[in-house]
Amino acid sequence: MHSNKLKISVVGLGYVGLPLAAALSKHYEVLGFDKSKKKIVKLLKGNDPTNQLRSKEILNKNIKYSTNPKLINNTKIIIVTVPTPVDIKNKPDIxxxxxxxxxxxxxxxxxxIVVFESTVYPGLTEEVCIKVLEKYSKLKWKKDFNIGYSPERINPGDKIHNLENITKVISADNKKTLITLKKIYKKIIKKxxxxxxxxxxxxxxxxxxxQRDINIAFMNELSIIFSKLNINIHDVLQAAGTKWNFLKFEPGLVGGHCIGVDPYYLTYKAKKIGYxxxxxxxxxxxxxxxxxxxYLRYKQLLTEKFKKQKKINILLMGITFKENCNDFRNSKPVEFYKLLSNLENIKxxxxxxxxxxKEIKKEYNIKVIEKPTIKKYDSVVLLVKHKEYERLTYKNLKQxxxxxxxxxxxxxxxxKRFKEKNIFTI
Ligand SMILES: NC(=O)c1ccc[n+]([C@@H]2O[C@H](COP(=O)([O-])OP(=O)(O)OC[C@H]3O[C@@H](n4cnc5c(N)ncnc54)[C@H](O)[C@@H]3O)[C@@H](O)[C@H]2O)c1
Structure with missing residues (x-):
């Protein structure tokens, strides 16, 4: 490492922290700190468990990976990118x-300067994080250390919107800190x-x-109403979308750990203050x-189509929580699979x-096949729009x-593409 360069720690090397640490290491000496030994071992071998970075991006002379927290002491900027999930009752788990x-x-x-990038409710940084930092450091906020907050907006699997070109919102506890942070982030982010x-x-x-969650919920509600009216929602959206101020959203499953989780942080805080x-x-x-x-709609279709059939073979396409990404935490397709697998007579x-x-087998006991079998399936369910599926023709599917x-x-x-009578959509 070059000792003359500013030292930065990134705490939590997941979907957010790892690309950030790698980008910063092009300009600064970086400590990639994670509490998971397993993760650090993988990174030291040049493997990214989140499947975003290549080996040469992970391993370079300016970045050091460790589970040793003492190394943080040697760094002046500490960026926190640890998860902020909800518990089983949808309450923020901080x-x-x-x-x-x-x-x-x-x-x-x-x-x-400690900078938080994890998604939190308004006030959490100042009301909770600073207190814990003061308690364990025996240092005083604003006198001995400063704070920044800069939310992450990356969208794993999205090749267009990436770390470099997504506008970065930054904030800090005073002007000087803000200027320091701006200088650092400006090295790796355009705006x-x-x-x-x-x-x-x-x-x-x-x-x-x-906002995204509410808009998708509106689309989902419309899809339920239109399905009962026998009107195709996608045709309706296409027609309505010709108006200049009609917003383009689609119905669908909202899983993962951002859109389906973050609203609960806001509602938690709102309730705390009596609203x-x-x-x-x-x-x-x-x-x-x-x-x-x-699931209930699909089950009904299965009953209608294969009333008398003893065994039904089904192909589920896509099990991750969203397209072009390997993340299956909080995945709605997994939930769909679990509901479906309770039915009798199906495989x-x-x-x-x-x-x-291996991971999904370990976590949910779901076996994922290498390739679908030719002429095997009575029905196919498309759950995730991975780009590999976008390339399929009707003939591919039919085989x-x-x-x-x-x-x-x-x-x-x-x-949308094949308009075949045996394809049902929501
Ligand atoms: N994944 C996304 O698409 C995305 C996008 C924008 C914002 N966010 C937010 O960013 C934050 C991080 O999300 P993520 O998806 O990168 O999480 P992640 O689960 O992929 O990674 C988090 C990492 O933090 C480590 N960690 C947990 N506690 C730690 C500790 N005390 N010390 C050191 N390491 C610790 C874990 O071992 C893990 O490697 C969350 O607040 C999330 O809401 C995520």
């Missing part, structure tokens, strides 16, 4: 971010937006994902029930070009199926 603050606090040197306060930056992130959110929770509820709704083959087959088959296409991928 134990991970608090733990990270404890570790950082125990190893914090004077005049450092920087300076938010007037930490709370504004926290709130901005949370409403971006909440009970209406629209946000209603949208969440609708989106959370969508898997069950689609399911799951296919997904991205998912780590995997028996003479009589139908497709349940929840992404409107095949229906």
């Amino acid at each position: 134990s991970l971010i608090k733990n990270a603050c404890k570790t950082i606090g125990q190893n914090l040197s004077k005049s450092s 920087i937006f300076l938010a007037p306060s930490i709370r504004v930056a926290e709130a901005a992130k949370i409403i971006e994902n909440t 009970s959110p209406k629209i946000i929770l209603s949208g969440r509820n609708l989106n959370d029930n969508m898997t069950r709704y689609l 399911i083959d799951v296919h997904d070009p991205y998912v780590d087959k 995997y199926c028996k003479e009589v088959f139908f497709v349940f296409d929840i992404k409107n991928l095949f229906f």
Whole structure:
């Protein structure tokens, strides 16, 4: 490492932290710190468990990976990118971010800046994180160390919107800190937006994902209504989309750990201050029930089409929570699979070009096949719009199926292109 370069720690090397650490290491000496030994061992071998970076991007002379928190003491900028999930009751689980603050606090040197990138509710940085940092460092905020908040907006699997070209919102506890952070982020990101306060930056992130969740919920509600009216929602959206101010959203499953989770951080905070959110929770509820709704529709189609059949072979296409990404945490396709696998007389083959087959077998006991079998399936369910599926022709699809088959296409991928009578969409 070059000792004359500013030293930065990135705490939590997942979907957000690893690409950030790698980008920063082109300009600074970086410590990639993670509490998971397994993760560090993989990274030291040049393997990215999130499947985003190549070996040469992970391993370079400016980056050091470690589980040793003492090394944080030797760095002046500490960027926190640990998960902020919800618990089983959809309440924010801030134990991970608090733990990270404890570790950082125990190893914090004077005049450092701690920057949070994890998604949080407005106020969490100042009300919770700073207190933990002060407690374990025995240092005083604003006198001995400073704070920044800069939400991450990356979209794993998205080749167009990446770390470099997504506008970065940054905020800090004073002007000097803000200018220091701007200089650092400007090295790796084209456009920087300076938010007037930490709370504004926290709130901005949370409403971006909440807005998306509500809009998808509206589409899902419309898809339920139109399906009962026998009107195709996608045809309706195409027609309505010709108006200049009609927003383009589609119905679908909202899983993962951002859009389906972040609104709960906002509603938690709202309830804490005595306001009970209406629209946000209603949208969440609708989106959370969508898997069950689609499963019931599919089950009905199966009954209609194969009433007398003893055994039905089904091909499920896509099991990750979204397209072109290997992440299956909080995946709605997994939920769909679980509901479907409870049915009698069916055999399911799951296919997904991205998912780590060993990991998903270990986590959910789902066996993912290498390739669908020719002429095997009575029905196909398209759950995720991976780019490999976008390339398929109707002939490709047909070759995997028996003479009589139908497709349940929840992404409107095949229906839109092939317009075949045996393809049903939502
Ligand atoms: N994944 C996304 O697409 C995305 C996009 C924008 C924002 N975010 C937000 O960014 C944050 C991180 O998400 P992610 O998807 O990168 O998470 P992740 O689960 O992929 O990675 C988090 C990493 O943090 C490590 N970790 C946990 N606690 C730690 C600790 N105390 N000390 C050191 N390491 C620790 C874990 O071992 C893991 O490697 C979350 O707040 C998330 O909401 C995620």
